[in-house]
Amino acid sequence: MLDTPRPASLTLLSILLAALLLGGCATTDAPDGGCPSETNDVAIAEAATNAPPGLEASPQETASTNAPIHLEESPPQLAAPPRPAKPRPWTMEFKHGYQTAVIDGVRVFLLEPAELDPKTRKGRPSPLDYKNTVCPLVNATPKPLVEGRPVRVFIDPGHGGADAGALSQDRKLVESKVVLDIAKRLAAYLTQTGFDVRLSRQDNTVSPLLEERTLMAARWKADVFVSIHINATGDGDASAYGLETFILPPAGSSSTYGGATSAAVQTGNGNDVRNMQLGFAIQRRALKTSKLADRGLRRARFAVLREASMPAALVECGFISSPRDRKVLNTAEGRERLARGIFQGICDYAFGTLAPGRPAHEPGRKGAAPAAQTPRPAATQVPPGSALPDKVVVPDRAPAWVPPPLPENPQEDPRLRKIREDAAKAAGF
Template sequence: MRRREWGAGTAGVPRRARWAVMAAFCAVPCVGLAGDGFPVVMAGAQPCVRLADLARTYGLRASSPQPERLELLSPFHAMRFEEGNRRISLMEVVLWLQYPASRVRGRWVIHRADAENLIDPILRPYRHLRGRGATIVVLDAGHGGRDGGAESPYGPVVEKDVALDIVRRVRDYLPVGELVVRLTREADEFLELDERSRRAAQWGADIFVSIHCNSGPDPAATGIETYVLSKAGLGSTHDTRPVPVVPARMFPGNHHDAASAVLGFNLQRRLIHETNAQDRGLRHARFAVLRDAPCAATLVECGFLSNREDARRLADPGYRDQLACGIARGIMDYVGAVRKAEVMLP
C-alpha cells in the first residue's frame, strides 16, 4: 500500500497548528461520566478523561521522569505518555492515540475515545468482548490480479504475491477444527475492495485480517504497522492536522471499535515479538476494508518494499513464515480473550 511517511504527534505540524492543539486542551474542566465510569473533562470541544483516573482504575502508579513525560506503572503494565504527542507506549507496544496526550490545568488527560475504545479494551478486554464470536476467521490478501500493489525497486518482490503467501501460511498455523478459516482470494485474482467485505459478511466472519506491504518515498522507512478503523468523527494517524475536520458518521466497522483494538494490539505485539522489526505501532485509518468490516477487523502492513532490508526480508519465505506465525498468534490471543470474556463477568 502506497503512502507517505507521517510525523509523530504534533512533530512536523506547523507552529501555529501546535498552538491550536494546546488551545484545544486549555479549557475549563466540566462534569460528566464516560460510559465506563471515567469522569469526563472537557478540553475545548473535546471530551477527555484524566490519566489519574485511568491509573486508579487499573492500579497503576504515576511517575514523571521528565516534566513533559508521564509513566503509569505496575508490575504487569507500563504506559508511557509525552505531552503533545499521540504516540504512546503500552506494555512496550507503540500505540497511536487519536488525540495527543495533554495537560489541563496541570492534569494529564487523553481523549475519551482513546480511553474508552482503545486503552480500556486492551487492558480490560473482558468488559468489551462478551458475546462476540471467535470462530470464523477471514484472511484477506491485499491486491491481486491486475492490481499488484507495491513493488520493490530492489528486486522482483510484488505486494500481491507476498500478501497471498503470508495469508496461506497464517491459515496453516491456525488450528483446524477449532476455527473456520477462509481466504477472500485463494489465487492471483483481482478483487474489488467492497467484495472483500461482502464476502466476510456472507461467511459470517468474526475476525477479519487484511495483509499488505508498505511503500513510501523515504527509503529509510522500515517496520511493521497495524491499522484499525478511525473512531467516528476523529482523524487518522496519518492526519497531521491537530483537530481534523472529519464527518462524525459511523461506518459498519465502527460498531466493532473496541474489539478491533484488542485484535490489532495483539497482532502488532506478536508481530514485533516474532520478527524483531521496528514497531511502527497500532494506528487508525479509514481503509475501505476496515470501514465496511462486519466484525473485528485490522489491516497489517508487514514491512516496506521501498526499504532495501525490509524488501530482502519479505522476499525470504522463512521471514514470511515468521510474520505468519506472529499474525496467527495474535489472532489466537484475541480468540482466547473472547472466550475468557464469557467466564470473567457474571
C-alpha cells in the same frame, strides 16, 4: 540397684503422650524431620489466603491439611509446584502534548495529544483516548470470543491478479505474491489450531473488489477480518521501514495521517472496542516474531475497515521499498515469522488472553479453543526455504476454502449488482 515398680496408670499415661507426639509430627511436612513450628503453620495459612483468584483453597481442602497421613499408603512426597504468577499489570507511558503512547511496549497512536495531569505533572490520556484506546485493553474480557463452535477468521491478502500492488525497485518482489504467501501460512496455523478459515483469494489470478472482500466475510458470518498488505513509499525512499497495523478510527475522530474529521458512523464503527483489541494484539505479537521495527498501531478509514461488519484490522508487513524490511519479506523464514505473529495476535484476541505477560499461543495447541471442535485434516505448510511461488499449496479444505458465490439474482442486492458490473467492465465484457 533394683528397679522400682511403676504404677500402671503412669505407664499408660507415658504411652498416650508418646502417641500424641508421634501423631503430631506426622500431620504436616517439616524441615529436617522436625515438627512444624507455629511460624510454618502461619505461612501455610497465608499461602492459601494469597492464592490467585480461582485457586483459593476450599473449606474441605483446608480442613484436610491437618488430617493424619498413613505412611504405608502415601506416595513419595514431591515438592509442590510453584503457584502461577499473577497477571502482569498494564504499563502505559503518555507524554504531555504527544500523540503517541507506549502501551505494554507497543507504540500506539492516540486520537488526541496526551493531557497534563495537574496532580502528578505527567502525561495522561485524553477522555477520548481513555474511552477508545485505554479501556478496551485494560477491560478486555478474559474469555473466548465464541463458545460451542470454532472461531471464523476471514483473511484478505491484498491486491491480486492484474493489481500487483507495490513492487520493489528491481521488480522482483511483488506485494500481491508476498501477502498471499503470508496469508497461506497464517491460514495453515489457524486451521491447525481449530479455527475455521477462508481467504478472499486463493491464487494470484484475480483481485476481488474492495467491497466484495468485506461482503464475502459478512455473508460467511466471519468473527474476525484480517487484511494483509505491504507498505511502500511513493518516491522510493528507503528510509521508511517497520511494521504497522491499522484499525478504524471512531466516528468524529481523524485518522492518524490527519485529514478531514468524519462524523459519519461507518459499518466498522460498530466494533470500535474489539477493533482496538484485535489490532493491538496483532501488532504486539507480530513485532516480537518478525523483529521488524515498531511503526505503531494506527487508525485509518480504509475501505475494508469501513465496511467490515466484524472486528477488523489491516496489517502492513513492512516496507517493500526498504532494504532492511526486504530481508524479511524476501525469505520464507521471514514470511513464516510474520504469519506466526499475526496468528498469535489473533489467538490472544479470540481466546481472551490479551492481558500482559501471557505466553504466546503455539499452533496446534487447542487449550483455549472452543469446546465443540470438528475433526480437521492436517494443515500442510509451505516448507521453509522454498522460493516464492505464484500459487501456494494450502490445506485441503474444500469447499470451505472457496469464497462463497454471489447470488444468482443480483437485483436483490444493488451493491452486488454494481460489483458484477464493475468486474465485467474490468474483464472487458
